[in-house]
Amino acid sequence: MLPEILKVAEEYGLTFNPRSHGKKETLCKCCFCAEDSKAGKGHKFYLSLNTHDQLFKCWFCGVSGGVLDFETKLSGIPYADIRIKYFGVREKPLHPAERLNARQLRTIGWAEYKRKNRAAFKKNREAVLRDWNRYEHEELVKHFAMFIVIAHIENQAERQNELLRYVMQSCQETQIYLMFNRVLAEYVKYDMHRADWAIEGAEIGRAAWRASLSTCDFEMNEVVVNVAFLYHMWKMAKKRKVETNKESLKTKNKVSLAN
Numbered sequence: 001m002l003p004e005i006l007k008v009a010e011e012y013g014l015t016f017n018p019r020s021h022g023k024k025e026t027l028c029k030c031c032f033c034a035e036d037s038k039a040g041k042g043h044k045f046y047l048s049l050n051t052h053d054q055l056f057k058c059w060f061c062g063v064s065g066g067v068l069d070f071e072t073k074l075s076g077i078p079y080a081d082i083r084i085k086y087f088g089v090r091e092k093p094l095h096p097a098e099r100l101n102a103r104q105l106r107t108i109g110w111a112e113y114k115r116k117n118r119a120a121f122k123k124n125r126e127a128v129l130r131d132w133n134r135y136e137h138e139e140l141v142k143h144f145a146m147f148i149v150i151a152h153i154e155n156q157a158e159r160q161n162e163l164l165r166y167v168m169q170s171c172q173e174t175q176i177y178l179m180f181n182r183v184l185a186e187y188v189k190y191d192m193h194r195a196d197w198a199i200e201g202a203e204i205g206r207a208a209w210r211a212s213l214s215t216c217d218f219e220m221n222e223v224v225v226n227v228a229f230l231y232h233m234w235k236m237a238k239k240r241k242v243e244t245n246k247e248s249l250k251t252k253n254k255v256s257l258a259n
């Protein structure tokens with residue numbers, strides 16, 4: 001059964017407008033935009049809970065949805081797991097594309113699509129998963145590369161810390177679950193035992209480090225730009241390689257057809 005939105009809000013310690021508490025429309029401070037928590041907005045409560053239909057909407061930032069979305073957003077736990085909490089495990093496991101939450105889908109441009117037409121989304125699950133896997137791979141490579149640069153920096157503890165904070169923050173923003181932990185876990189392995197993305201990332205990271213070393217410039221922006229640039233170059237080279245292979249395959253086929 002669906003949980004009551006009021007109970008969920010209480011559980012997560014939201015601040016209520018006491019006069020509306022428990023009514024059909026219960027108002028609280030919006031914890032998603034926190035606009036009504038700014039100084040001088042003491043009497044404003046932008047987040048509206050519909051306690052009959054178990055819906056929420058913020059009149060300032062526009063965030064809205066059902067009670068399960070609400071708890072997903074508050075807890076950071078994937079939507080599918082929140083569903084399981086109230087409805088139990090499904091007999092048929094969910095397709096991995098269905099396990100992606102709204103924020104993750106937004107990063108790869110599928111969130112609106114799913115919201116508007118669930119049936120069409122279901123048909124495109126394989127494409128969604130491909131997009132997500134590609135996105136995840138790219139982000140892992142780039143962040144691993146940045147981490148390698150940081151690890152190479154010597155005698156500049158402050159710069160190192162600054163970069164590390166940047167990478168941790170950036171890892172969080174990717175919406176990839178436990179991203180920084182995954183980067184760390186690969187880092188402590190020997191090269192040959194590392195995942196593909198870590199091997200690629202290490203290569204790019206070392207090149208970026210050499211680029212920074214040649215100019216003695218470990219400014220954060222510089223390192224980030226170097227990694228992005230080298231990653232782009234590496235991707236282009238890989239694409240060219242694939243295309244050359246395709247071309248030679250085509251030529252081979254033509255030759256064999258001619259024969």
Ligand SMILES: [Zn+2]
Nearest residue numbers: 030033058061
């Ligand atoms: Zn809001």
